[in-house]
Amino acid sequence: MGCVLAKKAKHPPGYEDPTILASETSFTVNEVEALYELFKKLSCSKFKVGYIHKEEFQLALLRSSQRHNFFADRIFDLFDINHNGVIEFGEFVRSLNVFHPNTSEAEKIAFAFKLYDLRQVGYIKREELKEMVLAILNELELSLSDDVVDTIVYQAFIQADLNQDGKIDTEEWKEFIAQNPSLIKKMTLPYLKDVTMAFPSFIVNSKVENIEMNI
Structure with a gap:
């Protein structure tokens, strides 16, 4: 059929x-x-x-x-x-x-926030960021000790969690992106500006170098 x-x-x-x-x-x-x-x-x-x-x-x-x-x-x-x-x-x-x-950049920032908000609760908690870091390491086929991973997550929260309540809300996320614009760099695909019937294969490289988490 x-x-x-x-x-x-x-x-x-x-x-x-x-x-x-x-x-x-x-x-x-x-x-x-x-x-x-x-x-x-x-x-x-x-x-x-x-x-x-x-x-x-x-x-x-x-x-x-x-x-x-x-x-x-x-x-x-x-x-x-x-x-x-x-x-x-x-x-x-x-x-x-x-x-x-x-x-708009605002829409890209909002989408990226949803990507990291794994539980869909309106904020990003420390354990969610850790899951993302571990997933990135898995993509790169890298293995780091728990202490190193925890340090990466800790440093991210030092910068992003401005009110130090253990979670990153949407306003803190916007400020975090302003300080780390590379986080949404790959959320702009230039070829979408000129879509034709000969549209290229819908391939999104999910490797870490394209996510560019500078944390």
Whole structure:
């Protein structure tokens, strides 16, 4: 059975008019239409049901649907705005818009905060930052002692936790980013400024050198 997004097929649930999406993002109507072609390709790569599942998302990012990756999981969760376990077309476009060169720095900072706010409670705690550091080390296939990891986390909180209450809130995060702009450097993808039907493969390098946590 062919993909439900094949030619002449009905649009799947979650599809939104390109004109509306263009009005809400930095993309033009033509660029949104090009993104739909990419969405169709990704959503039919494994399950052929018109949504992007986590396995398909990992396949696009990592060229493997089996390899577990902490950052791929986190990005998928943030793209899945309505938390139904799949990425719909509207979610796909709105989430990619965060990485558009014309998107405001404030939106990028907010997205990055959500990435680190693993428990989704509105602040980043010390143990969450430690999980991120350990995941980064795992990506680099590096092993550091617990004491070294704890020192890295401690130094980050010295700088970021301005009121010393053991957590980083959104305002402290903004100040932390202002002091460490490299933390959101890779949240701008230049090629999103000129999306065409020949859109490149949706590959996001999740290695640490692209996250650039200077902590």
